[in-house]
Amino acid sequence: MTSLFEPTTAGDIALANRIVMAPLTRNRSPGAVPNTLNVTYYEQRATAGLIITEATAITHQGQGYADVPGLYTPEALDGWKKVTSAVHAAGGKIVVQMWHVGRISHTSLQPGEGQPVSASAITANAKTYIRHPDGTGEFVPTSEPRALEASELPGIVEDYRKAARAAIDAGFDGIEIHAANGYLIDQFLRSGTNERTDAYGGSIENRARFLFEVTDAIVAEIGAGRTGIRLSPVTPANDAFDPEPQPLFDHVVKGLAKHALAFIHVIEGATGGDRDFKQGDTAFDFAELRATYEAAGGKAAWMANNGYDRKLAIESVESGRVDLVAFGKPFISNPDLVERLKQDAPLNALDPDTLYGGGAKGYTDYPALTQQAAE
Numbered sequence: 001m002t003s004l005f006e007p008t009t010a011g012d013i014a015l016a017n018r019i020v021m022a023p024l025t026r027n028r029s030p031g032a033v034p035n036t037l038n039v040t041y042y043e044q045r046a047t048a049g050l051i052i053t054e055a056t057a058i059t060h061q062g063q064g065y066a067d068v069p070g071l072y073t074p075e076a077l078d079g080w081k082k083v084t085s086a087v088h089a090a091g092g093k094i095v096v097q098m099w100h101v102g103r104i105s106h107t108s109l110q111p112g113e114g115q116p117v118s119a120s121a122i123t124a125n126a127k128t129y130i131r132h133p134d135g136t137g138e139f140v141p142t143s144e145p146r147a148l149e150a151s152e153l154p155g156i157v158e159d160y161r162k163a164a165r166a167a168i169d170a171g172f173d174g175i176e177i178h179a180a181n182g183y184l185i186d187q188f189l190r191s192g193t194n195e196r197t198d199a200y201g202g203s204i205e206n207r208a209r210f211l212f213e214v215t216d217a218i219v220a221e222i223g224a225g226r227t228g229i230r231l232s233p234v235t236p237a238n239d240a241f242d243p244e245p246q247p248l249f250d251h252v253v254k255g256l257a258k259h260a261l262a263f264i265h266v267i268e269g270a271t272g273g274d275r276d277f278k279q280g281d282t283a284f285d286f287a288e289l290r291a292t293y294e295a296a297g298g299k300a301a302w303m304a305n306n307g308y309d310r311k312l313a314i315e316s317v318e319s320g321r322v323d324l325v326a327f328g329k330p331f332i333s334n335p336d337l338v339e340r341l342k343q344d345a346p347l348n349a350l351d352p353d354t355l356y357g358g359g360a361k362g363y364t365d366y367p368a369l370t371q372q373a374a375e
């Protein structure tokens with residue numbers, strides 16, 4: 001029987017166990033440049049079978065929050081090289097989550113303080129975190145986006161390809177395409193954010209076109225075995241909505257099956273919330289989604305996320321329902337989560353007041369079991 005704690009592979013990436021550190025935005029990289037505190041944070045969590053970094057902007061246009069890292073300047077890539085080196089030296093594996101926020105942004109964060117971009121000019125009922133000139137931070141409503149011209153899309157696909165190459169050159173073991181949580185790619189996928197009448201809007205085939213163009217370009221550049229993707233079929237995050245998610249995401253996974261991807265990362269339910277959350281009239285069938293993917297020839301590791309505890313994670317892997325389990329908040333407050341799960345040891349409590357922004361407090365100061373034992 002498969003164990004959560006046994007080694008496995010995800011495409012070309014060998015993993016020491018099946019426990020994944022989920023992407024977690026922490027807003028601790030001013031200037032979009034990873035710093036020494038970020039190095040310590042990821043190094044502390046290197047016993048994860050796989051670390052997926054926090055969402056990382058592929059370009060300035062793709063940046064939607066203050067103090068999140070980028071993957072598009074020499075300084076940022078130098079910063080990431082220090083992170084990947086430290087994680088590898090500690091025996092870990094790490095991929096970067098590649099992010100274009102689309103409309104979940106603010107003019108103050110955009111090139112030339114211009115409008116954010118999206119599939120359509122529909123303002124999200126959402127907020128983002130900006131930093132004022134005086135240095136104070138604030139959650140503010142996202143700005144009204146403009147609809148991308150179809151002629152702009154090849155340029156954004158090229159941005160993804162370049163960022164994927166830069167990620168591998170910075171030492172990452174691979175990348176995760178952020179196609180979830182109501183960001184740009186998801187804005188094309190969902191009918192609630194895509195009112196286009198061209199080849200990228202209307203039918204499911206058209207709304208998924210941009211996702212496949214991005215995926216094809218990245219796979220051609222770095223290989224399918226180093227490419228994963230994150231999907232959130234029913235999340236309402238960032239005002240995402242589609243009344244018929246099952247046919248939409250069945251089409252998506254069928255299209256992804258042609259590549260021998262490293263992993264498919266699926267958020268089950270509402271991100272960070274109700275695992276049984278529904279969009280539309282019927283409950284989403286995640287087992288059917290995987291079956292559809294594998295019937296189409298898909299062989300990537302199936303990674304599940306959202307609200308997993310030790311018991312559910314062990315059962316889900318042992319049953320074969322999932323191959324990998326991604327933990328988010330538990331990894332924030334437990335750098336040694338893998339050991340704690342192995343021992344069934346108590347978990348550190350999470351400090352909700354230090355999730356976003358700030359310094360070492362609530363970031364690198366959570367103790368490991370060994371430190372607590374020494375006290």
Ligand SMILES: C=C(C(=O)O)c1ccccc1
Pocket residue numbers: 024025055065180181237271
């Ligand atoms: C990148 C994020 C996501 O995927 O939801 C995110 C952004 C800001 C806060 C929490 C999460």
